[in-house]
Amino acid sequence: MNDALRILHRAAPVMPVAHFQNLDHAQACAELFAEAKVPTVEVTLRHPQAWQMVKIFKDIMPFAKIGVGTVVNRRQMLRAADEADFVISPGFSAELSILARKTLTPYIPGIATASELMAAMNEEHRVFKCFPAAAIGGVALIKALSAPFPDVTFCPTGGISPSNYQEYLALESVACVGGSWIVPSEDALNKDLAGFLAMLKDLYAS
Incomplete structure (x- = not known):
């Protein structure tokens, strides 16, 4: 089993795809995820302070694998190789694949078509x-x-929700799904922290 596959199996059933509003939001979610023993988190590079957010998760959740998502260029890949446990891209790039091999970084590229799949398999x-x-x-x-x-093996992401994620997990080729719905907003944390903690503990109980 290769490292990327181990990441997906570890993340099952749902890998949090995390985009935070600010550093305080990231800190609160990291503390919540740590208490719930969430095993794997993808922190997306969609915020100017995203790399600081990755460090927050690495510090608060030393037992977990913390990955960087939305990696789309060489600079991001090289930094992720130093600061994260794995890398996820929305698409496939042969250059990023080569860099991942050189830096021994588990890399999960994105695909949307058979042609992209074949290029990545090459x-x-x-x-x-x-x-x-x-x-x-x-x-x-x-x-x-x-x-x-x-x-x-796939990790479907995008449009996955509590109402449909089990349909994806029922497929033999799906190891886990990526979901943003399990990452509470700041308002949701303030309103129902206990509810989110219970939901996460139940989700990862198995």
């Missing part, structure tokens, strides 16, 4: 983020791709 990848999953066909698309590519 770079020895077998573990993928399927993005944006719901918008490009959802469960039906993953079923269709899994037939000609039976040895690949």
Whole structure:
């Protein structure tokens, strides 16, 4: 089992795809996730202080694997190799794949088509983020791709919710899903911290 696949199995059933409003929000979520023993978190690079947020999670959750998401260029990949446990991209880049191998960084590229899947497989990848999953066909698309590519594993992300994530997890080729719904907003934390803690503990109980 390669490192990327280990990351997905560790993250199951849901990898939090985390975009925070500010550093205080990131700190509060890291403390919540630590108490709930969330095993894996993807911190997206969608905020100017995202790298500081990655450090917050690394400091507060030393037992977890903390990854960097939305990595789209060489500079981000090299920094992620130093500061995170794994890297996720919304698409596939051969350059990023080469850098990941050179830096021994677990890398999960994104794919949306069979052609992208084939290009990534040519770079020895077998573990993928399927993005944006719901918008490009959802469960039906993953079923269709899994037939000609039976040895690949997916983490569908995008449009995944409490109402449909089990449909994805029922597929043999899906190791986990990526979800933002399990990352509470600041308002939600203030209103129902206990409720979110209970939900997370239940989700990862198995």
